[in-house]
Amino acid sequence: MRSLYSSFAALLLLTLTVIAQPLVAQTASRTGDTIIVVDASGSMWGQVDGEAKIEIARRIFADLLHDWPAEQRLGVMAYGHRRKGDCTDIEQIIEVGPVDAATAVERINALKPKGRTPLTDAVEQAAEALRYKDVPATVILLTDGIETCDRDPCQLAETLERGGVAFTAHVVGFDVAVEDQPKIACIAERTGGRFLSADSADQLNLAMRSVTIEPEPALPATAEIILLAVDAETGRGLPQAEWTLTNAADGTEAGSGNGASLKLELEAGSYRVQARVPDAEATETIEVRGGHPATHQIEIRLPLPEATLEAPAEVPAGSQIEVHWTGPDNKGDYVTIVEQGAPEGTYTKYEYTSQGSPAKLQTPDALGEYELRYVVGQSKRTLASHPVTLVPVSANLIVEGPVVPGAKIPIQWQGPNNRGDYVTIVEQGAPEGTYTKHEYTSQGSPVRIQAPTEPGDYEVRYVVGQSKRTLASLPLRVDAPVVTLSVAGAVSAGGVVEVTFDGPGRFEDMIEIVPKGAGADTKAIRSTRASQGSPVKLFAPPSPGEYQLRYRHSDTGEVAASIPLTAE
Numbered sequence: 001m002r003s004l005y006s007s008f009a010a011l012l013l014l015t016l017t018v019i020a021q022p023l024v025a026q027t028a029s030r031t032g033d034t035i036i037v038v039d040a041s042g043s044m045w046g047q048v049d050g051e052a053k054i055e056i057a058r059r060i061f062a063d064l065l066h067d068w069p070a071e072q073r074l075g076v077m078a079y080g081h082r083r084k085g086d087c088t089d090i091e092q093i094i095e096v097g098p099v100d101a102a103t104a105v106e107r108i109n110a111l112k113p114k115g116r117t118p119l120t121d122a123v124e125q126a127a128e129a130l131r132y133k134d135v136p137a138t139v140i141l142l143t144d145g146i147e148t149c150d151r152d153p154c155q156l157a158e159t160l161e162r163g164g165v166a167f168t169a170h171v172v173g174f175d176v177a178v179e180d181q182p183k184i185a186c187i188a189e190r191t192g193g194r195f196l197s198a199d200s201a202d203q204l205n206l207a208m209r210s211v212t213i214e215p216e217p218a219l220p221a222t223a224e225i226i227l228l229a230v231d232a233e234t235g236r237g238l239p240q241a242e243w244t245l246t247n248a249a250d251g252t253e254a255g256s257g258n259g260a261s262l263k264l265e266l267e268a269g270s271y272r273v274q275a276r277v278p279d280a281e282a283t284e285t286i287e288v289r290g291g292h293p294a295t296h297q298i299e300i301r302l303p304l305p306e307a308t309l310e311a312p313a314e315v316p317a318g319s320q321i322e323v324h325w326t327g328p329d330n331k332g333d334y335v336t337i338v339e340q341g342a343p344e345g346t347y348t349k350y351e352y353t354s355q356g357s358p359a360k361l362q363t364p365d366a367l368g369e370y371e372l373r374y375v376v377g378q379s380k381r382t383l384a385s386h387p388v389t390l391v392p393v394s395a396n397l398i399v400e401g402p403v404v405p406g407a408k409i410p411i412q413w414q415g416p417n418n419r420g421d422y423v424t425i426v427e428q429g430a431p432e433g434t435y436t437k438h439e440y441t442s443q444g445s446p447v448r449i450q451a452p453t454e455p456g457d458y459e460v461r462y463v464v465g466q467s468k469r470t471l472a473s474l475p476l477r478v479d480a481p482v483v484t485l486s487v488a489g490a491v492s493a494g495g496v497v498e499v500t501f502d503g504p505g506r507f508e509d510m511i512e513i514v515p516k517g518a519g520a521d522t523k524a525i526r527s528t529r530a531s532q533g534s535p536v537k538l539f540a541p542p543s544p545g546e547y548q549l550r551y552r553h554s555d556t557g558e559v560a561a562s563i564p565l566t567a568e
Helices: 009-014 053-066 101-109 119-129 153-163 182-189 201-210
Strands: 033-039 074-079 090-097 137-143 167-174 195-198 222-231 242-247 253-258 261-267 269-277 280-288 294-300 308-310 314-316 320-326 334-339 350-352 359-362 368-375 382-391 396-398 408-414 422-427 438-440 447-450 456-463 470-478 484-487 496-502 509-515 526-529 536-539 545-553 559-567
Touching (some): 033 090, 053 101, 053 167, 053 201, 090 119, 119 153, 119 167, 153 167, 153 182, 167 182, 182 195, 222 269, 253 261, 320 382, 334 359, 396 456, 422 447, 438 447, 484 545, 496 509, 496 545
Parallel strands (some): 033 074, 033 137, 167 195
Antiparallel strands (some): 222 261, 242 253, 269 280, 320 359, 334 368, 368 382, 396 408, 408 447, 496 536, 509 526, 545 559
16 A cells, blocks of 8 residues: 655645644654754755745745754754765764754855755664664654665664654655655654645745744644555556445444545544455555545455467477467566476566567576466566476587698587577587687588697587587597698799699698798798699799798698709
8 A cells, every 4th residue: 555645735734833633743842852854965956936945945944043942952964965976975064952043054054955865864864863762852854855875764764663762753845746755754654753745935934843843733633535446466546446444443334435536534543445346356454644634545456367378398498489378468568488386576588478479488408397477567477377398409510521720620510509509619628618719500500610720639519509508519630731742843933833732722821932941930932822722833933042832821820841942
């Protein structure tokens, strides 16, 4: 149940001084020491009736502090006045003690709104400064907005109420939106204090004085209560309900009616509210406080709509599955796959129903019993489920012929070809999940992967992309190739040299002529690619002399074979 303060809270402030009723909560002057917590966050530069809220607050504080009773000890705490975006920006600008009005006004006038609204921490620090666990204490919060620093003020209020000797918190909401008021009003509600809403300078002055130096006006014995029927799943209002109210103390009927809402004038006390709609009902207890009009939402859990799921009973682990579904297809509804019996709201891979039927899901790379679920996006409740067994999958790899360093080798594979699966070459015994050069199986079979450039023992792996698990492996030996070179006949300077060779013939392999005794990194005088096949032809150097003919791997710089060459 959510309790919402109605929009006429401001009107209530204007009538506080003329309504007669025994006091519900004492004013600050009769409840021990007091700390006023002042909102100095950036939003206080906003305007009300053409004047900045901080300027209005300063003016009202000046009048209030000059009228403050000498016997009443007071402190002031502020937040958001020193640093932007800092949820720890809270400072007690006036220590608790007899009021020095001039000093207090000077310090309040020096506040420059800048930051956020850590009102929960500020109220908590004020309560601790007042030793609320040992002596009566009152905190008065003046704020123009709600908590912005990820704490729950309502929960704090419950903690302070339980742990305090006689702790009371009053809340004055200055220019706070009606829909936001319950988020701060709970601080007062749960500590026996008062929540007052002010939308103008006059209303703010009246509100602050009514919880500080002036006697609290009596409140009426009754309050106007509005009951709303809402869908517990969505929070949306229901078009019709049958209402019955009974007094919680003696069970006598206190009201009834039909409609989406019900408005009643009730005496203070506890009431049991029953709201009925076709096929569902809800019963809740509400508290009515005299002079505190409120709106109560009664959440009714409607019967769940129907949904169905259709899919194979067995599915290969890690594969994609098509799930045919029917259901309400509300915004946020989805289909997911989870371990059988997983808690409500659990999900792994999922697909929104807005994508249409069938939904396409990738199953986990695991074995065992799972279930598909149609889930209501807003409430995370399961409308339908369907059991699925994930069964093993296998893969196979084939590499033909000798493998030489750096060669692009075709690798044939068979496997599930799930999204993200790939084939890679790694050192033999490398840890699971290791990869170097790789190709996705979506490229088809065979895939072509460049072999390592260093001879040695390796392995080819088929890897499941989702879990990085090796599904199949194959040993791979990379051997250094035996390369030979030969030239038939004499070589004339500047003439054509025909070279016969035996070697891998990769695109990166070069047949070169270099000066005699040249190092591996010496630039070639003449060169051509071995990938053209044997024999190859290239021009001899233009000058007679002694040279070397060599076969070199250009990617590694290694010279695989070399023979002397004389140009005449």
